[in-house]
Amino acid sequence: MNAHAPVPAPSPIRTTCPYCGVGCGVLATPDGKDGLAVAGDPDHPANFGRLCSKGSALGETVSLEGRLLHPMLRTRSGSYERVSWNSALDATSEGFARILGERGPDAIAFYLSGQLLTEDYYIANKLMKGFLGSSHVDTNSRLCMASSVAGHRRAFGGDLVPGSYEDLDLADCIVLVGSNAAWCHPILFQRMLRNKSERGAKLIVIDPRRTAAAEEADLFLPIAPGMDSVLFAGLLTRIAESDALALDFVVRHTSGFSEALARAQAIAPDIATVALKTGLGENDIAAFYDLWLRTEKTVTAWSQGVNQSAQGTDKVNAIINCHLAAGRIGRPGLGPFSLTGQPNAMGGREAGGLANMLAAHMMFTPSDIDRVRRFWNAPVMAKKEGLKAVAMMDAIAEGRISALWVMATNPAASLPRAGHVRDALAKLDHFIVSEVVLSNDTIASGAKILLPAAAWGEKDGTVTNSERRISRQRAALPLPGEARPDWWIIQEVAKRLGFADAFDYPNAAAIFREHAALSSFENDGARGFDIGGLAELSGSDFDRLPPTQWPMRKGAVRGDERLFANGDFVTPDRKARFVGVAPPALALTPNDEFPLWLNTGRVRDHWHTMTRTGRAPRLALHRGEPFLAIHPDDAAQYGLVDGELARATSAYGSAALRVMCDDGQRRGEVFAPIHWTEETSSNGAVGALVQPTTDPFSGQPELKATPARVAPVAVDLYGFLLAREPVDLPRDIWWSRLALDGGCGYLIAGPADLFETLRARLPAGESADYVDGRRGVARVAIFSGDRLDAALFVGRSQQDGAWSAARALFARDAIDEAQRRNLLSGFAVDGAASDGPTICACFGVGLVAIQSAIAAGKADVAAIGAHLKAGTNCGSCVPELKKIIAATASAPKPAHAA
Numbered sequence: 001m002n003a004h005a006p007v008p009a010p011s012p013i014r015t016t017c018p019y020c021g022v023g024c025g026v027l028a029t030p031d032g033k034d035g036l037a038v039a040g041d042p043d044h045p046a047n048f049g050r051l052c053s054k055g056s057a058l059g060e061t062v063s064l065e066g067r068l069l070h071p072m073l074r075t076r077s078g079s080y081e082r083v084s085w086n087s088a089l090d091a092t093s094e095g096f097a098r099i100l101g102e103r104g105p106d107a108i109a110f111y112l113s114g115q116l117l118t119e120d121y122y123i124a125n126k127l128m129k130g131f132l133g134s135s136h137v138d139t140n141s142r143l144c145m146a147s148s149v150a151g152h153r154r155a156f157g158g159d160l161v162p163g164s165y166e167d168l169d170l171a172d173c174i175v176l177v178g179s180n181a182a183w184c185h186p187i188l189f190q191r192m193l194r195n196k197s198e199r200g201a202k203l204i205v206i207d208p209r210r211t212a213a214a215e216e217a218d219l220f221l222p223i224a225p226g227m228d229s230v231l232f233a234g235l236l237t238r239i240a241e242s243d244a245l246a247l248d249f250v251v252r253h254t255s256g257f258s259e260a261l262a263r264a265q266a267i268a269p270d271i272a273t274v275a276l277k278t279g280l281g282e283n284d285i286a287a288f289y290d291l292w293l294r295t296e297k298t299v300t301a302w303s304q305g306v307n308q309s310a311q312g313t314d315k316v317n318a319i320i321n322c323h324l325a326a327g328r329i330g331r332p333g334l335g336p337f338s339l340t341g342q343p344n345a346m347g348g349r350e351a352g353g354l355a356n357m358l359a360a361h362m363m364f365t366p367s368d369i370d371r372v373r374r375f376w377n378a379p380v381m382a383k384k385e386g387l388k389a390v391a392m393m394d395a396i397a398e399g400r401i402s403a404l405w406v407m408a409t410n411p412a413a414s415l416p417r418a419g420h421v422r423d424a425l426a427k428l429d430h431f432i433v434s435e436v437v438l439s440n441d442t443i444a445s446g447a448k449i450l451l452p453a454a455a456w457g458e459k460d461g462t463v464t465n466s467e468r469r470i471s472r473q474r475a476a477l478p479l480p481g482e483a484r485p486d487w488w489i490i491q492e493v494a495k496r497l498g499f500a501d502a503f504d505y506p507n508a509a510a511i512f513r514e515h516a517a518l519s520s521f522e523n524d525g526a527r528g529f530d531i532g533g534l535a536e537l538s539g540s541d542f543d544r545l546p547p548t549q550w551p552m553r554k555g556a557v558r559g560d561e562r563l564f565a566n567g568d569f570v571t572p573d574r575k576a577r578f579v580g581v582a583p584p585a586l587a588l589t590p591n592d593e594f595p596l597w598l599n600t601g602r603v604r605d606h607w608h609t610m611t612r613t614g615r616a617p618r619l620a621l622h623r624g625e626p627f628l629a630i631h632p633d634d635a636a637q638y639g640l641v642d643g644e645l646a647r648a649t650s651a652y653g654s655a656a657l658r659v660m661c662d663d664g665q666r667r668g669e670v671f672a673p674i675h676w677t678e679e680t681s682s683n684g685a686v687g688a689l690v691q692p693t694t695d696p697f698s699g700q701p702e703l704k705a706t707p708a709r710v711a712p713v714a715v716d717l718y719g720f721l722l723a724r725e726p727v728d729l730p731r732d733i734w735w736s737r738l739a740l741d742g743g744c745g746y747l748i749a750g751p752a753d754l755f756e757t758l759r760a761r762l763p764a765g766e767s768a769d770y771v772d773g774r775r776g777v778a779r780v781a782i783f784s785g786d787r788l789d790a791a792l793f794v795g796r797s798q799q800d801g802a803w804s805a806a807r808a809l810f811a812r813d814a815i816d817e818a819q820r821r822n823l824l825s826g827f828a829v830d831g832a833a834s835d836g837p838t839i840c841a842c843f844g845v846g847l848v849a850i851q852s853a854i855a856a857g858k859a860d861v862a863a864i865g866a867h868l869k870a871g872t873n874c875g876s877c878v879p880e881l882k883k884i885i886a887a888t889a890s891a892p893k894p895a896h897a898a
Contacts, residue, residue, distance in 0.1 A: 013476040014041055016463050017055045018115065018456040019607050021340025022046055022187050023465025024055055025547065028457065028476035036062055036457060036476055045547055046165060046465055052186035052874040053605050053619065053841035060616035062457045062477060068438045069481025072450040080450060085482060089489075092405075092449055093496035095430035099403045100132065105382070108430075109136035109392055109401050112353050113409035114144060114342025117461030117473060119511040120486035121344070121351035123503065124407065125359055127494045129352065130378030131502065135364070135386030136401065138355040140409040141348050142389040142699060144341040147307040149349060149357075150698035151316025152338070154579050155324070157571035158361055158528040159349055162329055162563045163299065163337035164467045164549070168192050170333030173295040175204045177228060177319065178305015178704075182212035183604040185303070185339050185466075186876035189213060193875070202295070204288060206231065207305055208599060208704075209629075209671060210664025212879035219287055222666055224279035225597050225705040226586045228306060231278055232318035233581065234268035235289055236261060239325045244293045246327025253567035254324050256578035263580035264321070277584075279666075292322075297333035304341055304601065308703035310587045310693045317579035324576050330564035337466075344463040347470075350529055351515060355386035356699070360519040361529040375521050377502065388699030390416060390692050397424035405432040407486055408453065410609045412441035413677040416701045417652045418687035421445075434489055437611050441677045441685070452483040456612070459485060461508040464550075470531070470559075471547045487511055509542035520554060528563065528570045586705050587693040590668070594650060594707035596634070597669040600686050601704075604876055605841050606675040614680060620738035621838035621846075625747050626676040626684030628657040628710065631665040638710050643798055645713035645734060645749055648672060650706050653688030656713050656734050670710060681736045682729065717754045717776070719794030720803050721746040722810045727761050741811035747803075748794070755780075755794045762790050770824035779824050786814035791823070804835055804846075839884070840870035840877045850881065854888045861885070 012027035025044020029037040038059040042049035071088030072080040083091075099107050110128055112121060121139075128137045149159045156162075168174060168191050181189040193216060195201040205217040206228065214220045223231060239245050240261050250257050268274045271289075275282045292298055300323065306315045320336045328334040340346050352359035362368035364385050373381040387395055393415060395401045404425070412422045418441070425431060425445035433447040436455040443450065457477045464470050487508060494503035505511050513535050520532025533552040537545065552559035569576045590596060605619040613619045628646050630638075640646045642661040647654055648670065657672055665671060676684035691706040713734070721727065721735075724743040729735050733750035748754065755778040765782040772778075775795070779802075782790035788810050793799050809815050809823055835846030845868045858864045861881050865872040871881050 012039070013474050014472070015474045015476060016343065016471040017051070017058065018343050018473075018612070019052075019054050020185055021342055021345060021466040022185050023343060023463060023469060023471055024051055024187055025471065026051070026055065026058065028058070030476055034062070034064070034477065034480075035059060044471070046467070046469065046471075047187045050187050050190065050874060052876055054607060054613055056842050056873065057613070057616040057619050058456070060618070061612045062455070063615060064480055065615075066438055067455070067480065067483075068435050068450055068452040069483060070452055071482065074446075074448045085484075088449055088451060089492050089496055092432050092451070093493045095432075096132070096403055096493070097497060099430055103402065105132055105134035105380070106136065107401055108132065108134050108403040109138075109387070109396075109405075111389070111392065111404060111406045111409065111411055112137065112139040112348065113407060114139065114141045114345040114348055115408040116344060116348065116486055117459055117463060117508070118344060118347035118351050118515065119461040119508040120407070120490070121348045121353045122359065122511055122515045123487045123490045123494075123505070125352040126376060127490060127499070127503070129358060129382040130372065130376040131380065131494065131497070131499050133380035133382055135355055135382035135384060136392060137353065137386060138389045138392055139348050139353045140389070140411070140414060141342060141345040141353065143308065143414060143701065143703065144304065145307055145338065145345050145349070146354065146388075146698040146700040147309065147312030147695055148316050148338040149354065150313040150695070151320060154313070154317055154697070155320045155577050156528070156564070156569050157577075160528040160563055160570070161338050161346075161466065161468055163301075163335045164562070165191065167299050167333050167335060167337065168301075169195055171195065171201055171297050171299040172199070172333070173202045173204065173291055173298040175206065175292070175298065175300040176213055177206045177300065177302040178307075179301060179303035179339055180207065180209075180211035180213045180601070181301070181303070181339065182216065182876055182879055184341070184602050186874050188339065190875045202291060204291065208666050208669055212604070212876070214664070215879035215882060219284065219291070221280050221284055221288060224277070224666075225599070225669065226309060226311060226584050227278040228315045229311065229318040229581050229584050230268050230274055231280070231285070232315075232322055233264035234271065234274040234285070235292060235322050236264040236318070236325055237268060238289045238293060239322060242293050244326045246325065249327035249567065250325060253569070254576045254578060255573070256580070257325065260321055260578035260580045267581070267583050296328065298328060299334060299337050301337040301339050303339040305704060307700055309700070309705075310695050310702040311582065311584055312695045312700050313697040314579075314581035314584070318581045321578050321581075324578060330562060330567065332562070340466040343465070346466065346468065347462065347464040350464060350519070355388050355392070359515070360521070361527050371522055372518070375518050388694070390694050390699065390701050393421050393424050396428060399427065402428060403430035404428050405434070406442055406447075407434040410440045410442045410611070410677070412445045413609045413685055413687050414674065415687060416690040416692040416703065418685055419653050434486055436483070440609065440611060440679055444678070451489050452481060453489065454479055454483050454485045458483065461487070462512060462545075467549065469547050469549045470545075472545050507539070509537065509539050512542060513537060526570065531559075533559070587702060588691055588705070588707050590707045594709050595668075596708050596710060598648060598650060598686075598689060598706045598708035599669060599671045599704050600674050600690060601671065603673045603675065606673070608675065609677050610675050610680060615739055617739045617741045618838065618841050618844055620740070622841055623673065624738045624837075625736035626655065626657045626673065626681050626686070627660045629660045629662040629665050629671040630710070631667045632661045632663055633667055634665075634670070635659060635661050639712045640710060641712070645715055646710050647713050648686070648689060648708050648710050650689040650691070650708040652691065652706075654683070655686050655689060656683040670708065676736065682731045682734050684736055715749045716752040717794045717796060718749045719754070719792065719799050720806070721748055721758060722788075722791045722806060723763065724789055725763070729761065730757065733757065740807055743810065745807065755792065758792055762792060765789050768820060768824060781820070781824060783820070786816070788812075788815055788823070800836070839880055840868070842873035843869045845870040847884065850884055851888060854885060859885065
C-alpha cells in the first residue's frame with residue numbers, strides 16, 4: 001500500500017435534522033476531529049437541500065463539553081458518582097420492581113420526548129403498557145400536538161394529517177393560524193413565499209402577535225387570545241350560505257353537519273358578533289371570509305397557537321369543519337394541515353407514546369387492548385388510559401406516583417408551573433433520567449440515576465415529520481464514552497425485569513420491523529396508520545430506506561397515497577364527523593391584580609431549553625437573553641423602558657426579563673420565550689409563570705394566555721462577563737448565559753456593588769483594570785500571555801458596543817498591546833467594532849452592517865443579499881430585513897441631508 005496515497009475524504013451521511021417537525025434531510029460529514037460538517041440534503045423531499053439557521057449550525061452542537069458520558073448515581077450528599085452500566089441498570093430495574101411490588105403499576109410512570117426516535121418510543125411504550133401494566137407513559141408532545149391528535153380523531157376517526165408539503169406549493173391561498181412559520185418552520189415558510197412570489201398565492205396570517213410570518217402576509221388578522229374558533233365558526237356559517245358548500249360531499253361522506261352548523265351559528269351569527277369577540281375589524285373579517293370562500297385551493301395550517309390552549313381541540317375541529325363543509329380535503333393544494341412542532345412528535349404518536357393511546361394508533365378499547373396484548377404476548381396489559389403530563393406531575397406531587405423515568409426532555413423547565421414540577425420531582429422515591437447532558441433543571445430536581453444516552457449525530461433509527469414522511473436518522477459519529485441508544489437502555493432494563501424473550505432486539509431495524517408489523521396486524525383498513533409494507537425490510541434495506549410517506553401497506557410500491565381522496569375515513573361508518581364546538585371561554589381572564597395576557601413561544605434560533613442550540617455561538621446572538629415583548633403604550637403605562645429589566649408575575653411564579661418594546665404586540669398582551677431555564681439564567685424561566693389549565697379532550701395545557709402583571713426592576717449597573725469556563729454567579733443579580741467562540745458569556749445587571757461582587761469570581765491571571773467613577777464605568781480584563789481569558793465590564797447603561805468588540809477579541813488566539821488598551825477604553829480595534837444583534841445567523845450578519853449597506857444604497861432585500869449574503873440561505877431573517885429597510889427609510893433624515 002502506498003504510504004503517501006491521499007486519505008479519501010469521508011462520505012456524507014444522509015440523516016435528518018433534530019429540530020422542528022419539517023424533518024429536513026441533512027448531509028453530515030465527519031471531519032475526523034469528532035465534529036461534523038453539515039449541509040442540506042438536496043434529494044430530501046422536505047427541504048431539497050435548504051436548512052434553517054438552527055439546522056445549518058448543527059455541526060457546532062456536537063462537542064462533548066458538558067456531555068453525560070457515563071452512568072451515575074446520586075450520593076447521600078447530593079453529588080453524583082460514576083458507576084458501571086450493570087450497577088446503574090440493576091439499580092433502575094430493582095427500583096421499579098420494588099415499587100411495583102409495594103404499590104402496583106399505577107405508582108410508576110415514563111415521561112418521553114419528541115426528540116426520541118420511533119424505535120425508542122415503541123420499546124418504552126411496549127415495556128410499560130404491555131409488561132409492567134402501567135399506562136402512565138406520556139411525552140412532551142403533550143405540550144405540542146395533543147390537541148391536533150384529539151381533533152383529528154374526532155373528525156377523521158384517527159390521528160391522520162391529510163396534507164403534504166406539496167400542497168403548500170400548489171395552494172392558491174395559505175392560511176396560517178397561530179403559526180409563526182417564518183421562525184418555527186422556516187423551510188416550509190420559504191416554500192409558501194416561493195408559491196406567493198411565483199404563482200401569486202395569497203397568504204393570510206391569524207395570530208395575536210405581528211410575527212415575522214405576519215410581516216409577509218397579504219392579510220394579517222391580530223385576533224384576541226383564544227378566539228380562533230369564533231372566527232372559524234363564522235366562516236362555517238358563511239360557507240353554509242354560499243356556493244362553497246359541497247353539499248354532495250357533506251351528504252355522502254360526513255355526519256353531524258346540522259348540529260355543528262347550529263352550534264357555529266349560535267357562536268358567530270354574523271360578522272359584527274365575530275368582530276366583537278375576536279377584536280378584529282369587520283372589513284378584515286369579511287375579506288378573509290371572501291378570499292377563503294372563492295379560493296378552492298386553500299390550505300389552512302396551524303401550529304402551537306391553536307394547539308397550546310385549553311380549548312385547542314375545539315379550535316382544530318372548527319378549522320376542519322370548514323374544510324369538510326367545502327369538500328376541501330383529500331385533493332392536491334388544499335386541506336387542513338397540522339404543522340408538527342417536534343422532529344418526531346408524529347413518530348411518537350404512531351408508537352403509542354401518549355398516555356391515552358396504545359401503539360399503532362390503537363386506543364384503550366377492549367378490542368384494541370386484546371389485539372395489542374396478543375401481538376406482544378403481553379403478560380399484564382394496561383387496560384385504561386394513563387395520566388397526561390400535567391396530571392402526571394400532580395400525581396407525583398400528591399405521592400400517587402413514586403417512580404419516574406424521564407427520557408430526552410426537561411419537564412422541570414418546560415411544563416406549566418415549573419416550580420411546582422421541580423418540587424414534585426424532588427419527592428420521587430425512584431427518579432431516573434436518560435440524558436445527553438450532565439445537568440439541567442430536571443436533573444437538578446433530584447434525579448437519583450443518570451443514564452448517558454446517544455445524542456443526535458450518534459443515533460440510528462427513524463423519525464416521522466409533519467407530512468407523515470418517515471425518514472432515517474443515521475449515526476454520523478461514534479458513541480462517545482459509555483453513551484448508548486435509548487432503545488438499548490430500555491431493553492436492558494426490561495431484561496433485568498424478567499422480560500428478556502420479548503426484548504431481544506439486535507438493532508433499531510428489528511424494532512422498526514416489529515412496529516411496522518403491528519401497524520398492519522388485523523388492520524384491513526380499519527386504521528389509517530399502516531406501514532406493513534415495511535415490516536420485512538432487511539437490515540440493508542433499512543439502512544438504505546429513503547424518505548417514505550405513510551400509509552405504506554403491504555404490496556404498495558411507494559408510500560405517497562393521498563388520504564381521504566375517495567371520501568373514505570376511518571370511522572366505523574367511514575364518514576368524517578363534524579364536531580360542534582363549545583363557545584370559547586378562556587379559563588382565566590385578566591383582573592386588577594394580573595391585568596395582562598402572557599403568551600409564550602419560540603424564537604428563531606433556539607430550540608426548547610437550549611441543551612443543543614445553546615452550544616452554538618452564532619445562534620446566541622439574535623436573541624441572547626430572556627426578554628419580554630410589550631407594546632410601547634403598555635410599556636409606558638407600566639413604567640418599563642426598552643432594554644431595561646421588567647419582572648413578569650403570575651399567580652404561579654415570576655421571571656425577570658429584558659424589555660423589548662414591539663408595536664407588533666397587541667395592547668394588553670406580552671410575550672416571553674420558553675428557552676431560558678434556571679441553568680441558563682438567574683430568573684428567566686417563564687415556565688414558572690404558566691397556568692396549568694388543560695384542554696378537556698387533549699390534556700394540552702394553556703401556554704398562550706396566562707394573566708400576569710409587569711413592573712420595572714431597579715438596576716444600578718448593566719454589563720457583561722466573558723470567561724473560558726462557566727462562572728458560578730449568584731442568583732441575587734440578573735444574568736443570562738450564552739455560548740461564545742472560545743468560552744461563554746454572561747449578560748448581567750444588578751446593584752451598585754455588581755463589579756466588586758463579580759470580580760472576585762473571575763479566574764486568576766494577569767489583570768488590567770479601568771475605572772471611571774464619574775461615568776460609573778468599571779472594567780477588568782484577565783490575560784494568559786497574549787490571550788484574553790476573561791473580561792468584566794459594567795456601567796450605568798447598556799454596554800452594547802463594548803460587548804461586540806470584546807466578544808470579537810475574546811475569540812482570537814492572541815491580541816496585541818494596542819488591542820488590550822483599546823479594549824478597556826471601549827474603542828473598536830481591527831474590525832472588532834459593534835455589529836449589533838445578529839440578524840442573519842446563517843452568515844453572521846449584524847444589524848450595523850445591514851444599516852450601513854442600506855445607507856450605501858442597498859435598498860431592498862435582494863441588494864442586501866448580494867452585498868452581505870444575508871437572507872440568501874434559509875430566508876428566516878428576510879422579514880426582519882424588510883422591517884429594518886422600512887424603519888431606515890422612515891427614519892428622519894439629518895437636517896444637512898436635505
